[in-house]
Amino acid sequence: MKLVTIVIEELARSTVERALQKIGVHGYTVFPVEGSGAKGQRIGDTPESGNLQFQIIAPEDRATELMEHARKELFPHFAVIVYETDVRVLRPEKF
Amino acid sequence: MDFLHAIQANLLSPPILFFALGVIAALVKCDLKFPETLYVTLTIYLLVAIGFKGGAAIAEAGMAKVWLPALAAVLLGALIPLWCYPLLKKVFGFNAADAAAIAAHYGSVSAVTFIAASNYLKSLGEPPEAYASAFLAVMESPAILIGVLLGKRFGTPGVSSVPMREILHEALFGRSIFLLLGALAAGFLAGKPGLEATAGFFVTPFQGVLTLFLLELGTVAGRRLADIRQSGPRLLIFGTIMPVIHGFIGTGIGAACGLSIGGTALMGTLAASASYIAAPAAMRLSLPEANPSLYLTASLAITFPFNITLGLPLYLGFARWWISL
Numbered sequence: 001m002k003l004v005t006i007v008i009e010e011l012a013r014s015t016v017e018r019a020l021q022k023i024g025v026h027g028y029t030v031f032p033v034e035g036s037g038a039k040g041q042r043i044g045d046t047p048e049s050g051n052l053q054f055q056i057i058a059p060e061d062r063a064t065e066l067m068e069h070a071r072k073e074l075f076p077h078f079a080v081i082v083y084e085t086d087v088r089v090l091r092p093e094k095f
Numbered sequence: 096m097d098f099l100h101a102i103q104a105n106l107l108s109p110p111i112l113f114f115a116l117g118v119i120a121a122l123v124k125c126d127l128k129f130p131e132t133l134y135v136t137l138t139i140y141l142l143v144a145i146g147f148k149g150g151a152a153i154a155e156a157g158m159a160k161v162w163l164p165a166l167a168a169v170l171l172g173a174l175i176p177l178w179c180y181p182l183l184k185k186v187f188g189f190n191a192a193d194a195a196a197i198a199a200h201y202g203s204v205s206a207v208t209f210i211a212a213s214n215y216l217k218s219l220g221e222p223p224e225a226y227a228s229a230f231l232a233v234m235e236s237p238a239i240l241i242g243v244l245l246g247k248r249f250g251t252p253g254v255s256s257v258p259m260r261e262i263l264h265e266a267l268f269g270r271s272i273f274l275l276l277g278a279l280a281a282g283f284l285a286g287k288p289g290l291e292a293t294a295g296f297f298v299t300p301f302q303g304v305l306t307l308f309l310l311e312l313g314t315v316a317g318r319r320l321a322d323i324r325q326s327g328p329r330l331l332i333f334g335t336i337m338p339v340i341h342g343f344i345g346t347g348i349g350a351a352c353g354l355s356i357g358g359t360a361l362m363g364t365l366a367a368s369a370s371y372i373a374a375p376a377a378m379r380l381s382l383p384e385a386n387p388s389l390y391l392t393a394s395l396a397i398t399f400p401f402n403i404t405l406g407l408p409l410y411l412g413f414a415r416w417w418i419s420l
Contacts, residue, residue: 011379011387014261032131045315046134048375048391077383 001089002063003055006070007033007081010050019073020056023065027095028056037079051079057087057095101408105215109302110309111403117313118400122320129311137308138372142274144297144304145210149228150282151290156226164352164362168230171348171366173237175202175341180245187329189389191249196378196385199242200394201337203370204234206271207312210305211403212364216357216411223357232275234365239266239377246382262381271372312399319396322388330389334397338367342410350417360407360414367410368402369394 008016010032020028033053034044044050058066063084070082089095105111120127153161176198183194209231216223243262266272282290290298323331345366349359371394378385 009379009387011376012383014265014380015257015383018257018261043318045128045131045318047131048372048379048387050131 001057001087001092001095002060002084003057003087004063004066004082004084006054006056006074007035008052008054008074009079010047010052012074012078012080013052015074015078016052016054019066019069020054023062023069025056025058025062025066027058028054030054037081039079042079057089059092059095098408098412101219101411102405104219105407106404108215108218109306110211110214113306113310114313114316114400114403117310117315118317118320119313120310121314121317127314129314134308134311134315137304137311138271139274140304141210141301141308142206142271143278144301145206145228146232146275146278147282147285147293147297148290149226149232150279150284151286152225152282153229153279154283154286156224160224161226161229164349164354164358165229165233167348167352168234168362168365169237171345171362172202172204172234173241175366176238176241176245179337180242183333187333189329192246192382192385193389195242195246195249196374196382196390197333197393198245199239199378200369200371200374200390201341201398202238202241203236203374204231204365205368205370205394205399205402206231206275206372207305207308208368208399208402208406209361209365211309212361212407212410214302214305215407216360219411221355221357221360221411223361224355227358227361228275229279230362230365232272232279235272235275235370235373236266239370239374242374242378243381246385257381257383262377265377265380266373269373269376312395316396316400319392322392323396326389326392330393331397334369334393335401338369338398338402338406339409342367342406343413346410346413346417349414350420356411356414356418359418360411363410363413364402364407367398367406369398371395371399 030052033051042051074080179198179201180194183189183197213223342363346359346363349362375391379387
């Protein structure tokens, strides 16, 4: 099982959620985050400039599909960071 | 009252003073920061209060008085992007997506600018029609839709694959639009008794909440001042000249609809204002190829401060001039 992390601007929330739905990923958590990136501190003081972190657990094939989708659809338009790690998940059949 | 006095009356009002304080806080890097949830809460309060009061006022005044200026407001909101777009593209040299997104922001409206204008006009003894929040409510969506259509029509084809249904949903049911229209309808149904029952919460503390919100908005604008330097003079020029032109046109239309001096100045302010809640959310969804730091900087860090400081007295002057014709 893989844990894919997407850190992205809050205004992209529905775009990411739509992608997750399309790929068939249903196990994820999303929370507001702040921090600093290649272009310096992310301001993040209003919902229009906030940042979110998606934590997505999925089998390897769907995680790969998600990363590919992010490369094509998210990178050109949004301030975004994507990475994946291996995880051991209890009750993996839920994902 | 001369123009300088009118500016002074505006600059020394509590909301504007606290806005300035917020800008200073950001400039001196004071660690003042409202939690995002408080920002959202204050926005909800302001939108509900203004919508509810406006709805009750429509019930008092009757639809017969409201429909003509409301229709004019819708048309104005829809038309503004149509001349902003070619201007942004041809004269200011923005690409199609950025031009469409900025045009949508300037056709759409800012509720807080509207509220600041109502306050200012009341304090000078030129109260606008109480039902004017109806104009605010109907003016948010049309420009967003026109902006999206412009971006889709002339932008890079196939860049964004967002279904039109979703774009429509965002433009019509974005939180600020939904709250404003919903509160307006609730106020209309509840009428004067409803307003009296909730006045202790929605009317009396309103000025204080607005002042607090403007302190926050000052820090938000202040943090983006550096972006103005990055985006160059063209954004600064567009963000200060267009409000004046739109304010002039808007006050002309307000006067033609037979509004009072206050109502006319308010219509001008609406035309001059640029959205920074509804429009950014809709643009990021439907025109993701447009650069958000351009439209957010223009509407929040340039046009909003310009309007609430120098713009309001100017639009009042325009209103007096049109009505004296």
